[in-house]
Amino acid sequence: MINENTRDHRQMRARGGRFGASLVAGTLVALALACGGAWAQSTPESASLTRADTDEQRIGDLVVANHILANEQVLDGFGHISVRSVRNPQHFYMSRALAPALVTVDDIMEFDENSEPVNPQGRSMYGERYIHGEILRARPDVNAVVHSHSPEVVPFSVTKTPLRALAHLAGFLGAAPVPVFEIRDVLGPDNDMLVRDKRTGAALAKVLGARAVVLMRGHGMAVVAPSVRMVVLRAIYTQLNAKIEAGALKLGAPTFMNAAESSRTDPPERPWEIWAADAERAVRASAR
Ligand SMILES: [Zn+2]
Numbered sequence: 001m002i003n004e005n006t007r008d009h010r011q012m013r014a015r016g017g018r019f020g021a022s023l024v025a026g027t028l029v030a031l032a033l034a035c036g037g038a039w040a041q042s043t044p045e046s047a048s049l050t051r052a053d054t055d056e057q058r059i060g061d062l063v064v065a066n067h068i069l070a071n072e073q074v075l076d077g078f079g080h081i082s083v084r085s086v087r088n089p090q091h092f093y094m095s096r097a098l099a100p101a102l103v104t105v106d107d108i109m110e111f112d113e114n115s116e117p118v119n120p121q122g123r124s125m126y127g128e129r130y131i132h133g134e135i136l137r138a139r140p141d142v143n144a145v146v147h148s149h150s151p152e153v154v155p156f157s158v159t160k161t162p163l164r165a166l167a168h169l170a171g172f173l174g175a176a177p178v179p180v181f182e183i184r185d186v187l188g189p190d191n192d193m194l195v196r197d198k199r200t201g202a203a204l205a206k207v208l209g210a211r212a213v214v215l216m217r218g219h220g221m222a223v224v225a226p227s228v229r230m231v232v233l234r235a236i237y238t239q240l241n242a243k244i245e246a247g248a249l250k251l252g253a254p255t256f257m258n259a260a261e262s263s264r265t266d267p268p269e270r271p272w273e274i275w276a277a278d279a280e281r282a283v284r285a286s287a288r
Contacts, residue, residue, distance in 0.1 A: 033244040058083045059093055059108050061228040067279035069100035074148050074235045081130040084143040092136055096123040127196050131222055134201030142224040143182050144231040149220035151244040157215040164256045170241035171262035172212040172234055180215045193219050233268040261266050
């Protein structure tokens with residue numbers, strides 16, 4: 001896979017490929033990191049048990065995850081994903097302010113326990129990074145966070161119809177309605193709908209509680225998981241569950257999953273491989 005990508009990269013550079021040169025180079029580094037060591041020698045699901053968990057590994061997955069979530073239309077030009085640092089668990093990594101489809105390893109920045117940059121180097125940052133910092137502070141079991149403005153999900157944040165686990169791969173949503181964060185409860189009616197500080201981020205984390213997903217009224221959602229790959233699966237299937245639920249509601253009263261049915265966990269390794277391959281193909285196509 002790496003050899004093929006490298007050949008494509010060389011061909012593209014020979015043609016004087018535009019911004020894609022640095023983009024694909026960053027992606028290749030990420031893929032090399034993601035596929036390194038035992039990972040490259042094993043089947044995806046068995047390899048998940050043997051991959052070393054390092055900051056480099058997490059950053060490699062983070063870059064690929066940005067491309068996957070853009071390609072799967074969970075993130076558009078906005079939205080972001082973060083991962084906790086192994087070396088300093090109070091810190092986390094996230095891209096500089098950039099459309100997720102364009103993120104490379106060089107764009108990843110380290111943020112401290114107050115969601116402030118360790119080494120900003122004049123780079124612009126996502127204004128809503130406090131979503132990530134405050135959830136990671138409140139939830140030691142969480143290592144990765146996605147914030148998305150998914151249009152499939154937003155209707156469930158602005159109506160009395162709750163988002164609930166309906167599709168069997170979305171059991172992580174739980175049998176009870178997904179909680180909804182009302183920003184007016186924190187900032188009052190005179191607010192700009194954005195989570196721009198620690199206080200608002202902490203209030204969002206409180207509404208999330210021990211759940212995997214919290215909706216944000218009229219805005220989107222925050223999704224959490226123990227790993228980058230798992231949070232990508234959850235973000236994609238939250239959006240899919242919302243789509244299925246909206247369709248089912250048009251036909252009648254859906255039968256939602258109960259507590260036992262929603263307790264299953266699906267490994268993210270198998271879909272990750274195809275999502276990553278599709279995303280990197282799209283990256284290479286955009287560079288041509
Ligand atoms: Zn947002």
